[in-house]
Amino acid sequence: MFYLLIYIVFITHHKSVSCEEVCYKDSCSDPDVESRYLFYDVNPPEGFNLRRDVYIRMAVLMHKLKKSRDPALNSFKLVLPTWSHLVHWSYSEVPEFLPWSTFFDMPSLQKFAPVMELHEYFTSLKRNKYTKLLLDRVYILQHFEDMFETGNFEEKWKVEKCQKAPKSRYFYYSNITSNNVKCISFHGPATKLSEVFKKTNARTILLEHTEVALHDHFGSKIYWEARRSMRFNFNLREIANQFRETYLNSNDVNDNTFLAPDWLNDKVFIKQIVFDLRE
Structure with a gap:
C-alpha cells in the first residue's frame, strides 16, 4: 500500500506517452542503421514485481550480448514496454502507457545494459503520420507441453505450433503489428535466446511472454549488478524520504x-x- 500511494501521488502529475504516429519499416528511416532492437512483453496479468524481475533477466541478456564479439548480437538495444493495463492498478486514477522513467532512473539502467524507452524508439525515427510499425519478427515463448510430465528440464528451444492463438496487436497499441509471428517452446535462461537471434537478420524483434525465460544464475554477481542498477528515480525517492521523516x-x-x-x-x-x- 505504501509503494502504491507513492506511485499514485507521483504519476498523477504526469501525462501518458502517446505513440500513435509510428511507421512501417519501408516508410521511415532509422538514423541508427547499425542497431537491432529487441522489444519484449510479459503475461498481461503479471504485477509490478514480476515485471521488474523479468526486466533483470532481459537486462542480463543485453549486458552479455553487448560484450559479444559477434556484431549481429552486440548491436542490440532493449526497448522497454510501457506500464499499461496492469490488473492490480485502478486506471481511474493512474494514467495508461507509463514510461519506465516514471519509476526508475533511466541513466542508472543504461549503465548496466543498452536500454531505451518505447517512445524514444519512435521519436528516433523519421516517420510519416498515422501509419503503422510493422515488426520484422514476433516470437511467442511458451513452455514445452510435456516438460512437467516427463521431468525433462534440459535447456532447449524449438519452433512449434502455438498453444494459444497469437494476437495481432502489441503493447495495447492498434498500430504496432507484425506479419511474421512464430511460437517457440523454450526452456532455459534468457541468455539462451541469443541462439534464436543468430537464426534471423531481423532488425526489430518482439519477444512475447518473456517470463518463460529463466534467470541465468539467480543471486549471482551479475544478477545483483542488474538489480542495483534499478534505482527508483529522484522524485519517488524524495516522496519516500518525506514520508519516512514525517x-x-x-x-x-x-x-x-x-x-x-x-x-x-x-x-x-x-x-x-x-x-x-x-x-
Missing part, C-alpha cells in the same frame, strides 16, 4: 542507509561508511 521518524542519517550516487560505486561507498563508523 511518519516514521526515519532518515538516512539516523538509519545509516546512505547510497552512493552511482550504483557502480556502491562497494567503495559502503566501505567508506564502515571505515568512518570505526573511526
Whole structure:
C-alpha cells in the first residue's frame, strides 16, 4: 500500500506517452542503421514485481550480448514496454502507457545494459503520420507441453505450433503489428535466446511472454549488478524520504542507509561508511 500511494501521488502529475504516429519499416528511416532492437512483453496479468524481475533477466541478456564479439548480437538495444493495463492498478486514477522513467532512473539502467524507452524508439525515427510499425519478427515463448510430465528440464528451444492463438496487436497499441509471428517452446535462461537471434537478420524483434525465460544464475554477481542498477528515480525517492521523516521518524542519517550516487560505486561507498563508523 505504501509503494502504491507513492506511485499514485507521483504519476498523477504526469501525462501518458502517446505513440500513435509510428511507421512501417519501408516508410521511415532509422538514423541508427547499425542497431537491432529487441522489444519484449510479459503475461498481461503479471504485477509490478514480476515485471521488474523479468526486466533483470532481459537486462542480463543485453549486458552479455553487448560484450559479444559477434556484431549481429552486440548491436542490440532493449526497448522497454510501457506500464499499461496492469490488473492490480485502478486506471481511474493512474494514467495508461507509463514510461519506465516514471519509476526508475533511466541513466542508472543504461549503465548496466543498452536500454531505451518505447517512445524514444519512435521519436528516433523519421516517420510519416498515422501509419503503422510493422515488426520484422514476433516470437511467442511458451513452455514445452510435456516438460512437467516427463521431468525433462534440459535447456532447449524449438519452433512449434502455438498453444494459444497469437494476437495481432502489441503493447495495447492498434498500430504496432507484425506479419511474421512464430511460437517457440523454450526452456532455459534468457541468455539462451541469443541462439534464436543468430537464426534471423531481423532488425526489430518482439519477444512475447518473456517470463518463460529463466534467470541465468539467480543471486549471482551479475544478477545483483542488474538489480542495483534499478534505482527508483529522484522524485519517488524524495516522496519516500518525506514520508519516512514525517511518519516514521526515519532518515538516512539516523538509519545509516546512505547510497552512493552511482550504483557502480556502491562497494567503495559502503566501505567508506564502515571505515568512518570505526573511526
